[in-house]
Amino acid sequence: MTDWADAIxxxxxxxxxxxxxxxxxLWRYEQPPPPASRELLGLVQAQRGVTxxxxxxxxxxxAGGWPAFMQDVDLFGTPDLLGEPFDEAVQLLSTLEPETVDASALDVASCVPMAASRTGIDLFVMPRADGSTQTPVIWLAGLEVERYISFEEFFQAMIEANLGEAAALRERQQDTEG
Structure with a gap:
C-alpha cells in the first residue's frame, strides 16, 4: 500500500x-490542486462510465490531479476527467495507428486517459479497472513508449524521471560554466 502523502x-x-x-x-511548475472528494470521483465514474x-x-x-506532473504532461484531476482535456485525450487515442494498437494489444475502447501532454502527443492511459488486478499505465506517443505494472509504479517512475531531468540540467550547466 502506497503512502501517498510521502509519495507527494x-x-x-x-x-x-x-x-x-x-x-x-523549459518546463512549467505547478502545485497539485486541492484534493477531490470521493463524491466527485463517483460523479466522474458515473458520467464517464468507468471505474x-x-x-x-x-x-x-x-492531490486533485497534477498540472505539469512531468515536463508538460498533466496528470488529470476531476475537472480534467469531466472536461475537455479528457475528451481531447480520447480523440488522440482514437488516432493511433492500427499497428500500434495491435503491437500494444490495446482495446482502445476500454482505455481511460489519465494524463496527457499539453504540447505533444504523449498520452497515458489505463485499461478500465475491474478491481481484481493491478491496472497498468501505458505511455503512448505514436507508439507504446513504456508500460508500468501499476499506477504506483508509474508515479514512482515519474518521480525518478523528474530527478533524472534535474540531474541532466545540473550537469549541462556545470559543463557550460566549467
Missing amino acids: RRMLAAQRQLRENDREH LDSQYAELLVR
Missing part, C-alpha cells in the same frame, strides 16, 4: 530540484 512529498521535492536547475525555463483504478483514485483524494 517526494514528487514535490523532485520538481523543486528540477525547477532550481531549469535556468532556461477509476483504486491507486489513482487514492492519489486524487490527496
Whole structure:
C-alpha cells in the first residue's frame, strides 16, 4: 500500500530540484490542486462510465490531479476527467495507428486517459479497472513508449524521471560554466 502523502512529498521535492536547475525555463511548475472528494470521483465514474483504478483514485483524494506532473504532461484531476482535456485525450487515442494498437494489444475502447501532454502527443492511459488486478499505465506517443505494472509504479517512475531531468540540467550547466 502506497503512502501517498510521502509519495507527494517526494514528487514535490523532485520538481523543486528540477525547477532550481531549469535556468532556461523549459518546463512549467505547478502545485497539485486541492484534493477531490470521493463524491466527485463517483460523479466522474458515473458520467464517464468507468471505474477509476483504486491507486489513482487514492492519489486524487490527496492531490486533485497534477498540472505539469512531468515536463508538460498533466496528470488529470476531476475537472480534467469531466472536461475537455479528457475528451481531447480520447480523440488522440482514437488516432493511433492500427499497428500500434495491435503491437500494444490495446482495446482502445476500454482505455481511460489519465494524463496527457499539453504540447505533444504523449498520452497515458489505463485499461478500465475491474478491481481484481493491478491496472497498468501505458505511455503512448505514436507508439507504446513504456508500460508500468501499476499506477504506483508509474508515479514512482515519474518521480525518478523528474530527478533524472534535474540531474541532466545540473550537469549541462556545470559543463557550460566549467
